[in-house]
Amino acid sequence: MSAVTIYDVAERAGVSIKSVSRVLNGKPNVTEALRRKVEEAAESLGYRPSLSARGLAGARSYIIAALVDAELTIEHWRSGRGNDYLSRMELGALMECRQAGCHLLIELVDVASDTLKRDILAMVSSLRPDGLILTPPVSDCAVVLSALDSRGVAYVRLGAETEPSRGRRVYMDDHRAAYDMTAYLARMGHRDIGFVVGSPRYAASRARREGFEAAMAQHGLQVRPEWVADGDFTFPSGLDCGLRILSADPRPTAIFASNDDMAFGVIQAARRLGLSIPGEVSVAGFDDAPGAQFSAPQLTTVRQPVAEMAEAAARMIIAHAQDSTHEAPRVREVAYVVIGRESTAPPPPPARHDRP
């Protein structure tokens, strides 16, 4: 009826609870005979140590907490949409936790709160997690980082751009990815390329824009202000920006949006304006959102290996928790993939505006 404790196992195996503890935690200096006895007893009783008791008594809690932006979450919740990034992050983290006998806890953080520092400290002292996985935009929040640093809590910043050498970090090169996508369009023959900027809350937005600009400069192409619009990563903002950019005269032959939702918006805008895609306008996105391969047309985009990033992050935390003396790498870059699909094609023959 009631739960099995370490005392039951110790009694069954005829040893002290300390020995049981040692065996179950893989501590050294245990004879093979003892190990077998304990393992058998534990196995036959279906014993698993209490998370609370371990957390309270020992240095480790076997908990990894993922910090997620509350505002973003509320937004998704209100609109009834899932969060693909978050979901993929969790999958990766879960796979790693499972192996290591850790537990994944999702925690909301309001980075706009003026008690943010307190909130973080309170959360940390309440949970005492083995480590934290910070998702964007939390991973770029200086207040959070300094709060965690002050407590010496291990954390891994996912997709962080600012203060690159602070804490542990697993990231993708957004700058280079945006550069590559822009170059991809340029190689196709596009010279007039528009850009939809992402939300300023995310450091990645800036990196993507700068990557775009760098590629344009590198290819001797001009970034025209009327072909650049500020979105906020949502579909409506993409629609809006798309309408604005495509109403310009002359209009670009390609538009690169900072994420897929906005790219869908741009596609919608083009449709409203009677422009065919990719015939008259090419559109590229970023993220490889779930809809990207079912959209009309299928969307050219950049795929970010979010699950892989989270796995690496969880692994870093677990390695640190198991042996904090052994210095493992604190930074890891993962590879992105530019995925060419139907929404991009060479531009129509230049007939609209003259070039000497």
Add this chain to the structure above:
Amino acid sequence: MSAVTIYDVAERAGVSIKSVSRVLNGKPNVTEALRRKVEEAAESLGYRPSLSARGLAGARSYIIAALVDAELTIEHWRSGRGNDYLSRMELGALMECRQAGCHLLIELVDVASDTLKRDILAMVSSLRPDGLILTPPVSDCAVVLSALDSRGVAYVRLGAETEPSRGRRVYMDDHRAAYDMTAYLARMGHRDIGFVVGSPRYAASRARREGFEAAMAQHGLQVRPEWVADGDFTFPSGLDCGLRILSADPRPTAIFASNDDMAFGVIQAARRLGLSIPGEVSVAGFDDAPGAQFSAPQLTTVRQPVAEMAEAAARMIIAHAQDSTHEAPRVREVAYVVIGRESTAPPPPPARHDRP
């Protein structure tokens, strides 16, 4: 530097730790003066009780664990896709947890494991969660339910169909939803409707098929075996089933797939066979997946309020944890919405096969 404990608060407020505990847990029989003193002290120290200590000492753990099918998760992880259902579930659960000061923990469960019962018991005694949210197909797994029942752990079954009166349950009427969607197609004028069955691992698959069949019977329409194919909720299986059904002669004028991913597969199949949608074939899905509104054409589907379901589930658990004597409702049905989009339209004029 180190964490704030209840002792610090008690000292600051000049009271015993027990009084601090009472105030912070909202227990009765505390004078206003004491309450204020304690609250001030706690506030000024930024105190938050240790999860582990509370869990160990008291009856509650302030942990709600969501049980997720491991196989499903691994599948998603391998293919690099997110899990929209899971994501929306979490959003809802998180919103509720946040309010109640609970923490959400995601736990993988392998329902195919032959040590399943042990696994569940071990998990429960290790975590001692206030309650569990069971997601499909775990919510329909009898072994899990009986393991939990034997320990008296509170759980809420999400979208469960079998043994309706067992445990707490939040569900949507899949049968009626499928019925309604079928009726929607019939009202449009379709008489020849195909169906793609979902994975037998999910009880919902059966409910949806039966809803479809009931509606067909009700409308005097015949279910032709060659127009029904067994899928497994994946895109490739949808493609496969789509090809099979649409190659039949005669072929149906509409196909209703048990979920959106398979509907996308059917659309792909139609495209390969040179059939226009919805001109020659109408396609309907189920779930309102993220891609459904960006697909070509936009997909007619059924929307399930997953976040709302999870919210209700979390609320049930919290209510029970706070006061297990007060008997709250144990079953809750939520409303679905049939969303008509571009992928369905009246059938083409009957010219292919005769009817007297």
Add this chain to the structure above:
DNA sequence: ACGTGCAATGACAGCGCTGTCAACAGATTC
């Protein structure tokens, strides 16, 4: 023979809370 060193094991305290129960004050009764 005896001491020395080291590996294996156990005794015990204590992590930070909550539950139980006792102590005490003030109000109410006869």
Add this chain to the structure above:
DNA sequence: GAATCTGTTGACAGCGCTGTCATTGCACGT
């Protein structure tokens, strides 16, 4: 005024583990 009750507060044990340190047993050297 003593007895009783009610509401408020605190002392203390103990939840199930891990960390520290003591103890044991055994191989080795002299």
